[in-house]
Amino acid sequence: MNHALITELFEIIADGGLEENDIAAMSAEVIKAHADAQTYLANDPASSYKEEFAIPLWEWVLLEQLEDGLIFKSSQAEELYKQIEDAFGEGELELSADALTALTTAGALSRIQNELAPAFTLINFSKNVANEMQILLVRSNKLERFMALCQALGLAATASCANH
Template sequence: MKAQLEELIGKISSGCMLPEEIARIADEAAQAYADPQAFLAANADINYDDSFPIPLGEWVVVGSLPETVLFQADSYDALFQQIVDSFGPDVSFVLKPKQLAKTEPLKALNRIQVQLGSLSPETQGYVLLDFSEPLDDALQAVLVYSSDLPRVMELAVEIGIYAAPAYESLKAGQAEE
């Protein structure tokens, strides 16, 4: 499982994390998945209990990702602002976070996805991916290269971490209503 975790974290970090950091998180998460009680006993400072809606290993992954990789917010404009900030001042975005403030969720997500799809042409752009179970915020997502999406989805299923392309997921959810 450690190799799968390492590959998944590597792909969702899109070059934002060092290989040593990825390996450390994958190792800790694999230990937490394998033997949660032993992991908690060895790491007494961890604030986790059985009331959390995700397994300890998944919690280790989510809690260890830097804010340049895992985006958490209560609104799409705030989420997009974090994404813009993660790219730094050298990448210019046509879409501005404030343009999303009064936009309904599906339109906001579509605009975000169109903007992200135009970045990094060599990887066919980015896909905004809902990732894991949000604990403190309404929205929780990562970016993956479009070219990596099929493998990321396979790994998420194999490991048991929820992941879904945000726009398609919301669109499908609204179609069911």
């Protein structure tokens, strides 16, 4: 596990929204979980990680580090968009979550992507054990590097919309 790659991945995802020491601490947690999963779990009895999950512990820890506004999870596109709206702040986005209710999931994701383009690209990230959509926003100008990092780390990441 390459610490520099994990750190760069977090830097791209955080997009300037986190201090360097916070990113370093997040990266360190992922590295610890990768180095010795059993010890990590023994020291974190509150963890809800289960060995039968489709992802390794280090990836689970990485996802936990993204909670609180860096990753968006929901089974419904409207709820997903509300989380994104909250992250941007009131009045920053024009699309209304109500405008997504009559659309298919693919149609709603396309509308959300159009709202955030060209600055951001919606990314389906990792495997969600709760069968929800799990979305990151990645600066479009950093997308190629982000995807290369995901590939190097063995993380699942695809653009949410086929045309982006």
